[in-house]
Amino acid sequence: MPREITAYSNPLIKRVRNLREKRHRREEGLFLAEGLRILTEARESGRLPEYLFFARDSADHKLVRTLIADVEAAGGEAIETVPDILSKLSGKDNPQAVVGVFAEFATSLDALDRNAADIWLVAERLRDPGNLGTILRTGDAVGAGGLILIGECVDPFSLEAVRASMGALFTVPVVQAEWGAFLRWLRAGPGQLVGLSLDTDSDYRSATYVSPTFLLTGNEAQGMPADYAAACDLLVKIPMLGKADSLNAAVATAVMAYEVLAQRRADPSRG
Amino acid sequence: MPREITAYSNPLIKRVRNLREKRHRREEGLFLAEGLRILTEARESGRLPEYLFFARDSADHKLVRTLIADVEAAGGEAIETVPDILSKLSGKDNPQAVVGVFAEFATSLDALDRNAADIWLVAERLRDPGNLGTILRTGDAVGAGGLILIGECVDPFSLEAVRASMGALFTVPVVQAEWGAFLRWLRAGPGQLVGLSLDTDSDYRSATYVSPTFLLTGNEAQGMPADYAAACDLLVKIPMLGKADSLNAAVATAVMAYEVLAQRRADPSRG
Numbered sequence: 001m002p003r004e005i006t007a008y009s010n011p012l013i014k015r016v017r018n019l020r021e022k023r024h025r026r027e028e029g030l031f032l033a034e035g036l037r038i039l040t041e042a043r044e045s046g047r048l049p050e051y052l053f054f055a056r057d058s059a060d061h062k063l064v065r066t067l068i069a070d071v072e073a074a075g076g077e078a079i080e081t082v083p084d085i086l087s088k089l090s091g092k093d094n095p096q097a098v099v100g101v102f103a104e105f106a107t108s109l110d111a112l113d114r115n116a117a118d119i120w121l122v123a124e125r126l127r128d129p130g131n132l133g134t135i136l137r138t139g140d141a142v143g144a145g146g147l148i149l150i151g152e153c154v155d156p157f158s159l160e161a162v163r164a165s166m167g168a169l170f171t172v173p174v175v176q177a178e179w180g181a182f183l184r185w186l187r188a189g190p191g192q193l194v195g196l197s198l199d200t201d202s203d204y205r206s207a208t209y210v211s212p213t214f215l216l217t218g219n220e221a222q223g224m225p226a227d228y229a230a231a232c233d234l235l236v237k238i239p240m241l242g243k244a245d246s247l248n249a250a251v252a253t254a255v256m257a258y259e260v261l262a263q264r265r266a267d268p269s270r271g
Numbered sequence: 272m273p274r275e276i277t278a279y280s281n282p283l284i285k286r287v288r289n290l291r292e293k294r295h296r297r298e299e300g301l302f303l304a305e306g307l308r309i310l311t312e313a314r315e316s317g318r319l320p321e322y323l324f325f326a327r328d329s330a331d332h333k334l335v336r337t338l339i340a341d342v343e344a345a346g347g348e349a350i351e352t353v354p355d356i357l358s359k360l361s362g363k364d365n366p367q368a369v370v371g372v373f374a375e376f377a378t379s380l381d382a383l384d385r386n387a388a389d390i391w392l393v394a395e396r397l398r399d400p401g402n403l404g405t406i407l408r409t410g411d412a413v414g415a416g417g418l419i420l421i422g423e424c425v426d427p428f429s430l431e432a433v434r435a436s437m438g439a440l441f442t443v444p445v446v447q448a449e450w451g452a453f454l455r456w457l458r459a460g461p462g463q464l465v466g467l468s469l470d471t472d473s474d475y476r477s478a479t480y481v482s483p484t485f486l487l488t489g490n491e492a493q494g495m496p497a498d499y500a501a502a503c504d505l506l507v508k509i510p511m512l513g514k515a516d517s518l519n520a521a522v523a524t525a526v527m528a529y530e531v532l533a534q535r536r537a538d539p540s541r542g
Binding site: 166244 | 315316401411413438442443476509511514518521522533536
């Protein structure tokens, strides 16, 4: 039977609200995800929140009822509350019907099976949470094995990243690693490291990708360091006809990933 | 000789700060753009701000000096200020060195030369300013003739859209039109209308695009209305292997646009 919280001063509300800050997420090992679509994606991927906040008037919704039942069966707590509090938890004027508090999870390089997928995404010093979430969403769409975050990246458990991922945070494994450790792991088995670069004549459509392909995208403003580029098996560029000579990092990653996917679909034997 | 403003209570500061709200932008016919990169892009595209705010300690930067000189030569005003005020104008903790206040500009369908480009982007009820800016940036990169916004879209002059466009707002013409007017204009000349859809078996890589190609992307959450899809010459889908069955709207637009561009580069005769 769900308990009810309607007072903003409730200590749990305060604690959950704090999870919008990285420091509190690290301390608690918890993060926030909101919205029926994302929480249903999570549930279907085997992840249930420890706390599930839901608006009183959404409790009749079938998916909300399923979530409540599953959360309670798994030992979590479902908490009925009011739109105003949901709004305060997520920092949005139009709150979602549900907000979940999940235990953070992490994958290590050693836990990845590189042969389980043709495409892997690697991002270096990614700074924008929207880009991170969007790249996860693309990763889900192209069937990527995972997203490997190199160096100081934005927190994949930030509310903005979770939001932009539309649930892909729960379906695409994320690993955080240092460059050296990643490179050692990569070179211990098969894998083509393909770097996106402006300093090459190799067009991304003319290159041949070999599975498993690891697509490396550099920092939004600076691209990747020279020694990272030098470590790649292949550098390719996406043509840009305009004046700005730059694409959004998540867009460039997607254009590349879809080219690799198209090659795999046309010639699965290289997979 | 630039005047100096260091008091937050200055009425001009208040007025400029208000431009972060759409209502004030419409009233004043002005909008904000920030950062040396974006303002330089604007200058090179022939657009100078009416007011240019710059941080005192950036006045020695060559690009800032060029901007100040050009703004003053064009009858605009360059205003020296402090980082705290720049921060308040843009709402960011780490302010850019320059903030510009530009006159809004608009293009009409009738002013577009459809034969001037192979690719045109059309977005319908686009709601996210980051997506709008990112689509403009992609439009710049693929050499799109312009972005046509159909129906109730987010304001292209919002600070977030301008930011995400990285200056492409100044290089890619933007038109706002109603669906009926757009369709009448489109059908009055050559043009293939290609809609991105989940309800088709046509793979985007197998389709043949004819110039000028108009790529129509629907609303982020709902896609496009059935009658819009019915009006398309061609519906194509991007394969999605994952669980979420969705791509970010700006990503989907870019994947499509780069396929059209690749076909044009491989076979310019259809252009």
